[in-house]
Amino acid sequence: MAKRVRILIAKPGLDGHDRGAKFIARGLRDAGYEVIYTGIRQTPESIVATAIQEDVGFIGLSLLSGAHNELFPRIVELLRRENAEDIVVFGGGIIPDEDIPQLKSAGLRAIFTPGATLKQIIEFIESCQHDRNLS
Amino acid sequence: MARAITLIESGGSEGEALIDLLYPHFGPARIIGVTGPPGAGKSTLVDGLLTELRRRGERVGVLAVDPSSPFSGGALLGDRLRMARHAADSGVFIRSMATRGHWGGLTLVTTEAAGVLQAAGFTTVIIETVGVGQSEVEIMSAADVVLVVLVPGAGDDIQALKAGIMEIGDIYVVNKSDLPGAAELAAVLRFALRGEGNPALDESEHPDSGHADSGDPNTLPGPVHAPQIRLASALNGSGLAELMVTLEQTEARLQASGELDRRRRRRSATELERIAQAAVRGWLVDRGIVPVDPDQLLREFERDNRGPHRFIRERLEEAIRNGNRLSGGASK
Ligand SMILES: Nc1nc2c(ncn2[C@@H]2O[C@H](COP(=O)(O)OP(=O)(O)OP(=O)(O)O)[C@@H](O)[C@H]2O)c(=O)[nH]1
Numbered sequence: 299m300a301k302r303v304r305i306l307i308a309k310p311g312l313d314g315h316d317r318g319a320k321f322i323a324r325g326l327r328d329a330g331y332e333v334i335y336t337g338i339r340q341t342p343e344s345i346v347a348t349a350i351q352e353d354v355g356f357i358g359l360s361l362l363s364g365a366h367n368e369l370f371p372r373i374v375e376l377l378r379r380e381n382a383e384d385i386v387v388f389g390g391g392i393i394p395d396e397d398i399p400q401l402k403s404a405g406l407r408a409i410f411t412p413g414a415t416l417k418q419i420i421e422f423i424e425s426c427q428h429d430r431n432l433s
Numbered sequence: 434m435a436r437a438i439t440l441i442e443s444g445g446s447e448g449e450a451l452i453d454l455l456y457p458h459f460g461p462a463r464i465i466g467v468t469g470p471p472g473a474g475k476s477t478l479v480d481g482l483l484t485e486l487r488r489r490g491e492r493v494g495v496l497a498v499d500p501s502s503p504f505s506g507g508a509l510l511g512d513r514l515r516m517a518r519h520a521a522d523s524g525v526f527i528r529s530m531a532t533r534g535h536w537g538g539l540t541l542v543t544t545e546a547a548g549v550l551q552a553a554g555f556t557t558v559i560i561e562t563v564g565v566g567q568s569e570v571e572i573m574s575a576a577d578v579v580l581v582v583l584v585p586g587a588g589d590d591i592q593a594l595k596a597g598i599m600e601i602g603d604i605y606v607v608n609k610s611d612l613p614g615a616a617e618l619a620a621v622l623r624f625a626l627r628g629e630g631n632p633a634l635d636e637s638e639h640p641d642s643g644h645a646d647s648g649d650p651n652t653l654p655g656p657v658h659a660p661q662i663r664l665a666s667a668l669n670g671s672g673l674a675e676l677m678v679t680l681e682q683t684e685a686r687l688q689a690s691g692e693l694d695r696r697r698r699r700r701s702a703t704e705l706e707r708i709a710q711a712a713v714r715g716w717l718v719d720r721g722i723v724p725v726d727p728d729q730l731l732r733e734f735e736r737d738n739r740g741p742h743r744f745i746r747e748r749l750e751e752a753i754r755n756g757n758r759l760s761g762g763a764s765k
Pocket residue numbers: 469470471472473474475476477478512515563564608609610611612665666667668669
């Protein structure tokens with residue numbers, strides 16, 4: 299039997315707007331993924347602990363508060379410390395273009411800004427899955 | 434451990450080998466089942482129980498089951514949303530599981546996943562079923578003790594009385610007791626489950642009105658033990674400490690009467706039966722008697738166009754004639 303793809307959708311930081319995160323979570327479920335949603339205002343530590351317990355292949359981070367430059371890399375770093383760097387981390391939210399290169403070099407595999415479609419996110423996940431199955 | 438559960442969920446021979454390896458360590462942890470209709474507050478209640486159990490020094494594993502979509506196969510697993518404050522506690526392990534087409538309120542491998550948690554040193558395992566009204570009976574064989582969570586509200590009491598849900602609980606939690614109607618629902622439950630009072634006349638509206646342990650349990654209605662009824666508000670925490678006391682008393686009583694032991698043995702028997710069925714099916718698939726794809730079997734059946742029993746029997750007989758005997762060591 300094929301291994302199911304499990305995705306954690308997490309909201310670090312202090313903003314309480316999770317409509318976007320829930321929209322993505324539902325969209326990914328409808329695309330056939332098992333999606334775990336953490337709820338708002340999660341610390342990087344609890345997001346990483348959750349990802350490990352749930353044995354997810356992906357973490358999607360949603361943030362509108364502007365603290366992405368600090369929180370996103372912190373989560374990648376904590377994963378590394380737990381030897382869980384095989385989990386693919388992507389981010390979304392209101393993120394200025396000039397911040398993206400820096401986030402990518404910190405280990406985020408993709409950044410989706412407000413214009414991105416669900417289809418683009420699914421294509422990203424599928425291409426990562428493809429690479430994974432090859433290795 | 435998280436990987437181990439994934440392996441078991443995937444259902445391959447690796448997972449099976451792992452189970453056999455860990456099996457000697459499956460063990461004495463208590464398993465608490467939490468069931469009830471959608472939105473009754475099961476996850477919120479588990480969150481509250483986690484706090485109580487942690488206070489008692491227990492290490493707690495939670496298996497939270499939510500339904501897979503029958504259309505996409507995907508799932509939105511939202512139970513742990515309500516338990517977020519325990520996410521960073523290393524004494525708590527929460528795992529969300531999707532039903533993946535399994536019907537009955539749990540996943541196919543819930544019992545085995547609970548075993549893995551026990552082998553990893555968790556002293557209590559809590560299983561939250563999907564909230565689907567009437568098909569949660571499976572929790573009865575998966576747990577040592579079953580909590581049924583109900584809420585006051587229009588039509589709920591009548592619905593509850595009809596459903597099989599009234600036969601599976603050891604403790605009935607009337608949750609959301611901060612909302613109106615809780616005492617009435619509790620009275621209806623007391624009448625229906627314990628034969629106490631007439632709900633129309635009952636005036637005992639207090640959670641601890643002395644009904645709990647009145648009389649000899651053997652003279653009360655119900656399969657073995659009369660269920661307990663407790664009011665709680667999982668949201669604000671009221672009634673949870675009392676609920677924990679009731680839970681511990683109930684467990685003690687189940688143990689003393691030998692019922693706990695009977696339940697655990699029944700669980701093992703159910704598991705063996707399930708494994709046997711899966712093995713037989715695997716055997717049939719391996720030999721091409723039954724195709725992996727059920728639609729293909731259907732197409733062949735339609736071509737055959739005779740009775741279904743005869744169709745299957747002849748396939749089996751043909752396979753046996755061809756030397757695939759089910760006897761002796763050949764079935765290994
Ligand atoms: N007023 C009130 N609301 C509650 C209480 N307990 C839970 N809720 C609310 O009820 C809603 C559903 O709670 P959950 O804990 O997710 O319910 P559930 O039974 O786990 O739901 P499913 O897993 O989806 O079947 C949430 O909005 C909770 O905040 C309570 O004691 N009082």
